[in-house]
Amino acid sequence: MSELYDNPRYYEIAFSFRDISAEVDVFEECFRRFAQIPVKSVLELGCGHSPHMEELTKRGYQYNGLDLSKAMLEYSRGKALRIGAQVNLIQGNMVDFSLKGMVDFVYVLLGSLDVKNTSELTTHFNSVAQVLKKGGLYFLDWCVQYDPPGGSEGGDSWEIEREGIKVKTAVSWKVINKVEQTFEETITLEVNDHGKNLNIVGKEIKRAIYPQEFLCFVSGFKHFEFVGWWNNWNLLQPLEQAEKIDRPIVLLRRI
Numbered sequence: 001m002s003e004l005y006d007n008p009r010y011y012e013i014a015f016s017f018r019d020i021s022a023e024v025d026v027f028e029e030c031f032r033r034f035a036q037i038p039v040k041s042v043l044e045l046g047c048g049h050s051p052h053m054e055e056l057t058k059r060g061y062q063y064n065g066l067d068l069s070k071a072m073l074e075y076s077r078g079k080a081l082r083i084g085a086q087v088n089l090i091q092g093n094m095v096d097f098s099l100k101g102m103v104d105f106v107y108v109l110l111g112s113l114d115v116k117n118t119s120e121l122t123t124h125f126n127s128v129a130q131v132l133k134k135g136g137l138y139f140l141d142w143c144v145q146y147d148p149p150g151g152s153e154g155g156d157s158w159e160i161e162r163e164g165i166k167v168k169t170a171v172s173w174k175v176i177n178k179v180e181q182t183f184e185e186t187i188t189l190e191v192n193d194h195g196k197n198l199n200i201v202g203k204e205i206k207r208a209i210y211p212q213e214f215l216c217f218v219s220g221f222k223h224f225e226f227v228g229w230w231n232n233w234n235l236l237q238p239l240e241q242a243e244k245i246d247r248p249i250v251l252l253r254r255i
């Protein structure tokens with residue numbers, strides 16, 4: 001696993017630009033408008049430090065998180081203990097996994113859909129279908145590439161300071177294989193923790209998923225139907241009308 005995920009506190013600061021309560025409002029709007037069952041339980045794939053766990057449990061949802069990284073899961077356990085939440089944190093691989101029970105809502109955030117090829121994409125969706133109740137929703141944040149990393153090699157960077165810890169984050173993408181649609185994502189954290197400097201680098205190979213192949217994949221998959229896709233976590237902004245695509249979300253329903 002990437003050393004990036006051995007540093008949950010720094011990772012949490014790096015990605016703390018999100019408005020968590022507003023994002024949980026968007027989840028709930030999806031439940032109201034598109035779920036065909038009452039949503040009481042949720043599963044976050046690649047949960048990491050479980051940024052939405054506190055808000056979700058406060059609103060009465062039963063939280064489940066699955067991650068490969070022990071350090072991330074330990075960090076989330078500590079958080080759950082501090083807030084007194086009863087949660088289920090599981091070490092597992094989202095490529096192929098199972099759960100003891102079933103859930104009403106599954107979500108994966110910040111492009112964390114970790115599949116390296118088409119066969120992993122298929123086993124991943126089969127696993128989600130096994131754990132998601134019929135009528136429930138699967139929510140994917142930035143997991144489809146509308147601006148192909150293969151087309152424009154590029155990146156982004158930003159800086160955030162919390163409690164005396166400064167984290168400068170840089171994300172970049174590089175094509176690995178155009179036929180296999182693989183690209184390498186590099187995330188670098190330059191940390192200044194009260195004067196102590198660290199440089200943390202995480203590299204992952206991912207398979208790009210392009211919009212029209214995603215629609216074909218879903219329509220050929222008997223367990224899911226496409227509900228919609230929107231820009232900027234805003235259900236008033238269908239992607240078809242977006243000029244610049246940023247933080248796009250996709251919603252599927254289990255059938």
Ligand SMILES: C[S@@+](CC[C@H](N)C(=O)[O-])C[C@H]1O[C@@H](n2cnc3c(N)ncnc32)[C@H](O)[C@@H]1O
Nearest residue numbers: 005046047048067068069072093094109112114
């Ligand atoms: C980008 S972080 C996202 C963390 C959190 N969901 C968030 O929104 O900030 C990705 C997480 O996915 C986990 N991860 C990466 N590959 C995985 C896999 N194959 N199965 C399960 N978790 C995985 C990493 O350990 C990491 O915690």
